[in-house]
Every structure is written in structure tokens, then in C-alpha cells.
Amino acid sequence: MKSNLLLILAAGIVGLSACTNNSNKTTTSKTDSDSVSNTVMIPDSSNFIATVNGKQTGLYVLKNKNNVQVAITNYGGRIVSILVPDKDGKIVDIALGYDKVAGYEQEGEPYFGALIGRYGNRIGKATFTLEGKTYHLPANDHGQSLHGGPKGFHAQVWDAKKVNDYTLELSRVSVDGEEGYPGNLAVKVVYTLTDDNAIKMDYTATTDKATVVNLTNHCYFNLNGEGNGDINDHILTINASKFTPVDSTLIPTGEIKAVAGTPFDFTKPTAIGDRVNADDEQLKMGKGYDHNWVLNDGSTNLKQAAKVVGPKTGITLEVLTTEPGIQFYGGNFLDGKLKDCKGGKPYQHRTGFCLETQHFPDSPNKPNFPSTTLKPGQTYKTTTLYKIGVQ
Numbered sequence: 140m141k142s143n144l145l146l147i148l149a150a151g152i153v154g155l156s157a158c159t160n161n162s163n164k165t166t167t168s169k170t171d172s173d174s175v176s177n178t179v180m181i182p183d184s185s186n187f188i189a190t191v192n193g194k195q196t197g198l199y200v201l202k203n204k205n206n207v208q209v210a211i212t213n214y215g216g217r218i219v220s221i222l223v224p225d226k227d228g229k230i231v232d233i234a235l236g237y238d239k240v241a242g243y244e245q246e247g248e249p250y251f252g253a254l255i256g257r258y259g260n261r262i263g264k265a266t267f268t269l270e271g272k273t274y275h276l277p278a279n280d281h282g283q284s285l286h287g288g289p290k291g292f293h294a295q296v297w298d299a300k301k302v303n304d305y306t307l308e309l310s311r312v313s314v315d316g317e318e319g320y321p322g323n324l325a326v327k328v329v330y331t332l333t334d335d336n337a338i339k340m341d342y343t344a345t346t347d348k349a350t351v352v353n354l355t356n357h358c359y360f361n362l363n364g365e366g367n368g369d370i371n372d373h374i375l376t377i378n379a380s381k382f383t384p385v386d387s388t389l390i391p392t393g394e395i396k397a398v399a400g401t402p403f404d405f406t407k408p409t410a411i412g413d414r415v416n417a418d419d420e421q422l423k424m425g426k427g428y429d430h431n432w433v434l435n436d437g438s439t440n441l442k443q444a445a446k447v448v449g450p451k452t453g454i455t456l457e458v459l460t461t462e463p464g465i466q467f468y469g470g471n472f473l474d475g476k477l478k479d480c481k482g483g484k485p486y487q488h489r490t491g492f493c494l495e496t497q498h499f500p501d502s503p504n505k506p507n508f509p510s511t512t513l514k515p516g517q518t519y520k521t522t523t524l525y526k527i528g529v530q
């Protein structure tokens with residue numbers, strides 16, 4: 140098949156890589172300003188060696204038989220780089236991020252590549268009540284709690300175990316009271332790079348007190364290559380005929396609304412930018428797309444949630460998940476002002492998108508949404524795949 144052939148060709152030009160200092164040299168070639176830049180490297184792993192909160196950070200590179208490479212740091216469990224061949228066999232990095240661990244520690248960094256927890260997305264008024272007890276969380280987003288709080292899982296150093304060339308196991312215990320949440324939560328996330336070019340993320344967690352859990356990954360993608368323009372030309376499909384409208388603080392109103400006839404209808408492949416500036420109340424609330432879609436298959440079966448095509452490279456991303464929802468965030472808050480992004484590139488408005496598989500935002504305060512409560516004796520278990528291809 141064409142895609143396999145391209146991957147084999149790419150295998151010939153991508154260097155060996157591992158979690159070592161001399162592992163960073165991959166493919167470097169000219170930059171063509173008329174098309175897609177083709178200067179691609181895994182960041183130097185020595186830039187990721189640090190001690191943060193008394194714990195050691197590093198960079199771990201997963202590689203499959205097609206020589207697709209994914210670099211992950213245990214600081215925040217973040218995907219740093221995803222190196223894949225495009226339709227012409229050129230290697231492209233499709234993940235936004237930094238080339239030093241210090242980049243990820245900067246205030247205001249927008250969760251690049253991060254594992255998000257204990258509760259991905261927002262909890263209204265940073266408060267919820269569980270089994271009769273009210274919990275107050277640190278409010279870090281206009282009075283709401285966003286992505287587990289300022290010191291959520293994205294800002295923690297995970298214990299890392301590189302199981303083999305293509306598997307990295309990350310784990311940590313989020314202690315009782317961390318960022319306001321009840322219960323000691325033992326969390327494990329296994330990243331596996333499969334031979335069919337999927338980044339598989341298996342999340343498990345157990346608790347010793349009733350708590351709420353909603354884990355996700357916040358990778359920003361640009362399928363034309365990070366730093367190569369905006370994502371408005373990307374063609375998106377979301378397998379959802381409903382979404383959860385929000386108020387001005389991006390907290391769901393509780394309504395589950397049909398997408399038909401609105402700019403939120405991605406049931407058929409549509410360019411992201413086609414309607415992003417339409418005169419629509421919900422788009423105004425989100426400053427663009429920053430909403431949760433209700434997947435048509437709300438079961439815990441692994442199913443395709445979304446598909447994106449980058450027209451310049453032909454690179455495709457399929458998102459498969461066991462979750463009932465997906466947040467499509469179109470990079471509305473990127474404004475070119477972040478410092479020290481990869482290769483010094485400014486990431487301008489809407490130059491990356493996230494597809495965050497999840498339970499719905501503010502579920503702890505929305506009895507009509509699927510529950511995010513985890514009790515002692517239960518195991519939280521979800522799987523999401525980012526499957527990369529070319530067409």
C-alpha cells in the first residue's frame with residue numbers, strides 16, 4: 140500500500156533514536172518557504188534532563204518498525220514531538236511544543252502535549268459536591284477550575300518506565316487533597332506506539348476515597364507540520380450529531396444540542412476554517428471552536444471519534460476512544476506570544492488544534508451527564524488512540 144511504502148522509504152532516512160544525549164539527530168534538510176518546512180529533529184534529550192520538585196525529568200523516544208518516532212517527557216507526561224512521513228515521504232513533526240523542559244514549566248504555557256488530570260476540562264465555580272461533601276478547588280480560569288488546577292498532572296513529574304522501544308509507562312500517586320481533590324489516586328498511563336502508527340494511550344486509576352476523574356491528553360497538532368501556518372485548511376470530521384453548548388465562562392449550560400444547521404456540524408468532512416468566524420453565539424463564547432462534542436456512540440467501545448486531514452502534507456489523524464465526548468479546541472488562544480517554542484517559531488492564532496477525548500466538562504455538577512465519579516474498589520479505565528496515516 141502507498142502509505143506502507145512511504146513509511147518504509149522514510150525509515151531509510153530517519154536516524155536511530157533513544158533516550159540518550161546523542162539521539163537527537165534525525166532528518167534535516169532545506170526549508171522551502173513555498174511549501175512545508177522539512178527541517179525535523181527530535182529535541183536534544185539533554186535539554187530535558189532536570190530536577191523538578193526533587194524528581195528527575197527526561198525525554199523518552201518511542202519508535203516503531205516504520206521509524207515513526209514519538210518523544211515524550213515525564214514532566215507532565217507530555218508528547219513533545221511526533222515525527223511522521225508526509226505524502227512525499229518527507230518527515231514532518233506534527234506536534235506543537237518546546238525543545239527544552241524549561242519551556243513547559245513557563246507560566247501560561249497552554250498544556251502542550253500534556254496528560255491532563257485529575258479532571259480534564261472545566262469544573263464550574265471550581266466547586267463540586269460528592270457524597271454530601273463540598274470540595275473547593277483552586278480557580279485558575281475566570282473563577283472556574285481548568286485542567287486539574289495550576290499544579291494539575293500536566294505540571295507534575297511522573298515516574299517513567301521505558302518498557303521497550305515502543306512502550307512508555309508513566310505513573311504517579313495524586314495524594315488526597317492534591318489540587319483540592321479527595322482520595323489518594325494511583326494513576327497509570329501507558330503510551331504505546333503501534334506498528335500501524337497509532338499512539339495508544341491506556342489510562343487506569345484507582346482511589347481510596349470517592350473522587351472525580353477525567354483524564355485526557357492535550358496534544359496540539361498541526362498536520363502540515365508544527366510552525367507551518369494555521370490549521371484552518373485542515374479537514375475535520377467528528378462523529379457526533381450533538382454538542383454541549385456553553386456559557387461565557389465555557390461551562391456547559393447542561394443542554395445537549397443538535398449540531399445540524401450550525402457551524403458545529405462536522406458530521407461530514409469540512410475545513411475547520413470554513414465557518415469558524417461565522418456569526419454564531421456559541422462560536423463567540425469560545426472565541427472559535429472550544430467545545431465538547433457528544434459522540435454518537437456513547438458506549439465504552441473503542442470507536443472512531445474524529446478524523447483530520449492536513450491538505451498540504453496528506454497526513455491524517457484519526458482519534459479513537461472509549462470515552463463518550465471529545466473537546467475540539469482550535470488554538471484560539473495561541474497568539475504568537477509564547478516564548479521558546481520549538482525552533483523559536485511563534486505559534487500564531489489557530490496554528491494548532493487539540494482533540495481531547497473525555498467525559499463532558501463540569502460533569503460533577505451536571506447530573507444529566509455521564510458520571511465521572513470513581514469509588515474505592517472501582518478501576519477507571521479508558522483508552523484513546525491517535526492514529527496517523529497519509530492519503
Ligand code: GLA
Binds near residue numbers: 249260495
Ligand atoms: C483547553 C480549553 C481551552 C484552553 C486550552 C488551553 O482546551 O478548553 O479553553 O484553555 O485548553 O489554552
